[in-house]
Amino acid sequence: xxxxxxxxxxxxxxxxxxxxxxxxxxxxxxxxxxxxxxxxxxxxxxxxxxxxxxxxxxxxxxxxxxxxxxxxxxxxxxxxxxxxxxxxxxxxxxxxxxxxxxxxxxxxxxxxxxxxxxxxxxxxxxxxxxxxxxxxxxxxxxxxxxxxxxxxxxxxxxxxxxxxxxxxxxxxxxxxxxxxxxxxxxxxxxxxxxxxxxxxxxxxxxxxxxxxxxxxxxxxxxxxxxxxxxxxxxxxxxxxxxxxxxxxxxxxxxxxxxxxxxxxxxxxxxxxxxxxxxxxxxxxxxxxxxxxxxxxxxxxxxxxxxxxxxxxxxxxxxxxxxxxxxxxxxx
Amino acid sequence: xxxxxxxxxxxxxxxxxxxxxxxxxxxxxxxxxxxxxxxxxxxxxxxxxxxxxxxxxxxxxxxxxxxxxxxxxxxxxxxxxxxxxxxxxxxxxxxxxxxxxxxxxxxxxxxxxxxxxxxxxxxxxxxxxxxxxxxxxxxxxxxxxxxxxxxxxxxxxxxxxxxxxxxxxxxxxxxxxxxxxxxxxxxxxxxxxxxxxxxxxxxxxxxxxxxxxxxxxxxxxxxxxxxxxxxxxxxxxxxxxxxxxxxxxxxxxxxxxxxxxxxxxxxxxxxxxxxxxxxxxxxxxxxxxxxxxxxxxxxxxxxxxxxxxxxxxxxxxxxxxxxxxxxxxxxxxxxxxxxxxxxxxxxxxxxxxxxxxxxxxxxxxxxxxxxxxxxxxxxxxxxxxxxxxxxxxxxxxxxxxxxxxxxxxxxxxxxxxxxxxxxxxxxxxxxxxxxxxxxxxxxxxxxxx
Numbered sequence: 201x202x203x204x205x206x207x208x209x210x211x212x213x214x215x216x217x218x219x220x221x222x223x224x225x226x227x228x229x230x231x232x233x234x235x236x237x238x239x240x241x242x243x244x245x246x247x248x249x250x251x252x253x254x255x256x257x258x259x260x261x262x263x264x265x266x267x268x269x270x271x272x273x274x275x276x277x278x279x280x281x282x283x284x285x286x287x288x289x290x291x292x293x294x295x296x297x298x299x300x301x302x303x304x305x306x307x308x309x310x311x312x313x314x315x316x317x318x319x320x321x322x323x324x325x326x327x328x329x330x331x332x333x334x335x336x337x338x339x340x341x342x343x344x345x346x347x348x349x350x351x352x353x354x355x356x357x358x359x360x361x362x363x364x365x366x367x368x369x370x371x372x373x374x375x376x377x378x379x380x381x382x383x384x385x386x387x388x389x390x391x392x393x394x395x396x397x398x399x400x401x402x403x404x405x406x407x408x409x410x411x412x413x414x415x416x417x418x419x420x421x422x423x424x425x426x427x428x429x430x431x432x433x434x435x436x437x438x439x440x441x442x443x444x445x446x447x448x449x450x451x452x453x454x455x456x457x458x459x460x461x462x463x464x465x466x467x468x469x470x471x472x473x474x475x476x477x478x479x480x481x482x483x484x485x486x487x488x489x490x491x492x493x494x495x496x497x498x499x500x501x502x503x504x505x506x507x508x509x510x511x512x513x514x515x516x517x518x519x520x521x522x523x524x525x526x527x528x529x530x531x
Numbered sequence: 532x533x534x535x536x537x538x539x540x541x542x543x544x545x546x547x548x549x550x551x552x553x554x555x556x557x558x559x560x561x562x563x564x565x566x567x568x569x570x571x572x573x574x575x576x577x578x579x580x581x582x583x584x585x586x587x588x589x590x591x592x593x594x595x596x597x598x599x600x601x602x603x604x605x606x607x608x609x610x611x612x613x614x615x616x617x618x619x620x621x622x623x624x625x626x627x628x629x630x631x632x633x634x635x636x637x638x639x640x641x642x643x644x645x646x647x648x649x650x651x652x653x654x655x656x657x658x659x660x661x662x663x664x665x666x667x668x669x670x671x672x673x674x675x676x677x678x679x680x681x682x683x684x685x686x687x688x689x690x691x692x693x694x695x696x697x698x699x700x701x702x703x704x705x706x707x708x709x710x711x712x713x714x715x716x717x718x719x720x721x722x723x724x725x726x727x728x729x730x731x732x733x734x735x736x737x738x739x740x741x742x743x744x745x746x747x748x749x750x751x752x753x754x755x756x757x758x759x760x761x762x763x764x765x766x767x768x769x770x771x772x773x774x775x776x777x778x779x780x781x782x783x784x785x786x787x788x789x790x791x792x793x794x795x796x797x798x799x800x801x802x803x804x805x806x807x808x809x810x811x812x813x814x815x816x817x818x819x820x821x822x823x824x825x826x827x828x829x830x831x832x833x834x835x836x837x838x839x840x841x842x843x844x845x846x847x848x849x850x851x852x853x854x855x856x857x858x859x860x861x862x863x864x865x866x867x868x869x870x871x872x873x874x875x876x877x878x879x880x881x882x883x884x885x886x887x888x889x890x891x892x893x894x895x896x897x898x899x900x901x902x903x904x905x906x907x908x909x910x911x912x913x914x915x916x917x918x919x920x921x922x923x924x925x926x927x928x929x930x931x932x933x934x935x936x937x938x939x940x941x942x943x944x945x946x947x948x949x950x951x952x953x954x955x956x957x958x959x960x961x962x963x964x965x966x967x968x969x970x971x972x973x974x975x976x977x978x979x980x
Contacts, residue, residue: 205579205580205583206564206566206567206574206579208583209567209574209579209582209583209586209615210567210570210572212583212586212587212590213572213586213615213618213619215590216586216589216590216593216619216622219593220622235609235612236609236612238570238571238572238612238613239571240571310571311569311570311571312570312571315569315570509570510566510567510569510570511566512566
């Protein structure tokens with residue numbers, strides 16, 4: 201099995217760095233993590249047609265979001281007072297993005313996620329809102345979901361994000377790894393509150409369960425990820441004393457809840473064939489199907505985790521095309 | 532096991548959009564992998580495979596001491612994490628076993644006031660299934676044991692250093708010594724923000740030292756060679772072992788000489804700088820195996836006079852004679868002691884008109900290029916008596932750098948290019964202490980320029 205050299209170097213260096221950060225006693229070396237994380241500032245000057253700015257959404261929790269907008273022809277360099285100028289278009293998708301990192305790593309301003317969000321703006325002609333949710337183990341469940349929900353409500357209430365067609369904000373939820381997990385839970389809460397979500401995009405979403413599945417046993421330690429580290433992150437995120445059948449981790453498991461009869465949005469779920477938790481991801485897709493929800497599964501057989509971080513492989517381009525189509529099919 | 536595809540990485544790399552330096556120094560930035568740059572990491576495409584290998588080693592090392600590594604991580608001296616290569620090396624040093632040391636192995640580097648440890652240690656890691664095992668832990672430089680984490684942006688400092696070096700050289704050339712001196716101080720300050728273990732920091736450090744020595748010795752031209760001939764020999768020897776350049780040069784020159792001597796029964800090699808005679812055993816053996824039998828080989832070795840009464844030329848000659856005898860090659864040796872090549876007179880070489888003569892000059896001719904363009908400059912003198920010998924062949928090896936221009940700034944610029952490359956290439960050297968001493972050798976050369 202072969203991946204491009206620069207991808208291998210990138211993911212391996214993450215893996216090794218993360219090994220340094222997780223302590224056996226369950227604590228996390230946050231100081232070192234922040235030092236090692238490659239971050240980029242927001243940039244009002246459009247780069248490749250996209251500019252960004254940070255917004256403090258909730259003062260109490262310090263919740264920040266980074267907003268990415270396409271630069272328009274008339275306003276090639278946005279004025280600082282015009283950041284929240286109304287979006288122009290009959291239908292403008294707004295993607296609320298939750299970055300990955302197994303609930304503990306990364307931020308909205310991590311370089312890899314900044315790059316990914318900019319790309320999403322381009323391919324979906326969307327506004328992207330990247331949520332800097334609170335991370336484990338300092339902030340356990342349900343902090344990340346609460347932050348996601350806060351951001352969701354904020355986005356939904358921005359008049360400048362409303363599409364002209366129906367004066368509503370056309371919201372999609374997206375995320376990779378733990379971000380995918382958050383997207384699911386925020387979507388569930390949204391539909392419960394009667395707010396529409398147009399679609400969920402889950403890239404290698406992080407799910408799990410108490411049982412050891414076949415893929416976990418087969419792929420343990422083979423492609424950058426071990427079961428031990430997966431277990432560590434769940435222990436760090438879930439409430440103390442809970443096991444991996446908690447519905448946050450295993451939404452269709454023994455403690456889960458069926459989505460039958462609920463107006464859950466359509467989902468695009470991307471599963472990497474070399475990801476050891478794929479059995480849980482496939483079980484999630486199965487759970488959606490059983491509840492009669494629309495779901496499209498993209499199973500990338502030869503892909504490893506993080507394949508979507510660098511545009512140097514076919515899986516990357518396939519997935520970006522599918523995302524583009526998924527979002528545009530409402531226009 | 533997951534392997535990386537080293538051939539397809541070029542598909543992803545392109546020049547990153549980094550701030551380009553307008554100085555004339557060789558820009559390593561062009562080689563930076565564009566995709567990794569987007570992820571916040573500066574790695575040269577040419578180095579990717581090395582970095583990957585080092586990551587594998589780091590993983591093995593961490594696998595060996597899992598309980599300790601997060602603790603070690605807090606104590607590790609971590610430089611700029613964007614520079615992935617250096618970051619991985621810092622961690623590798625942390626996890627590798629400390630080398631066995633004994634006092635006689637410490638060599639104090641007079642230029643940098645650093646202590647270079649003779650780390651001739653063997654592979655320590657036990658077998659783990661994932662990583663291929665022919666890697667030995669032996670190339671790490673010792674780092675100062677400060678407990679500070681350096682967070683400055685090294686990239687910008689590196690570019691600034693180069694700019695300042697060029698400006699300082701200009702000042703030296705134009706005679707503005709006071710500005711040059713203050714620039715030296717600034718650069719020393721900048722050096723503390725930069726990783727001086729590898730890359731531009733290391734090269735810049737040597738150049739700064741060489742420049743300051745020049746400034747404080749006043750404007751004199753000529754050699755600033757502070758070391759004794761004996762020291763130089765040791766450094767030369769290690770440089771020879773560390774890099775493939777000289778070995779390759781010797782090999783090629785010998786091949787040419789062999790061909791030129793074809794069909795001759797009496798052959799005479801004149802070596803302009805015998806040193807340890809490392810070039811000649813191979814030639815002697817090749818002659819021994821020549822179809823038709825070996826010729827009578829005479830070797831005249833020129834070298835500086837020995838300081839302490841030893842006749843080092845003769846000693847080398849004796850050793851070569853031993854070797855020749857062992858392979859049945861009739862051999863005669865003559866040593867010519869001369870501190871300058873232009874002092875040698877042709878009659879000292881005793882060349883027989885019937886012999887086939889080969890003149891061999893390894894890194895000697897550039898020393899004859901002085902600043903004075905007089906009628907009988909040394910290079911002319913030497914070249915003309917070489918012509919008088921009527922040699923069958925003359926083999927010349929020189930550095931590919933124009934280090935002898937009259938203008939100091941030109942020499943400086945050339946040297947910066949050239950020695951940066953040399954240091955970079957030395958990074959590939961895996962044997963200690965050869966590598967460290969080879970670096971000192973290069974440092975001396977920088978000083979000479």
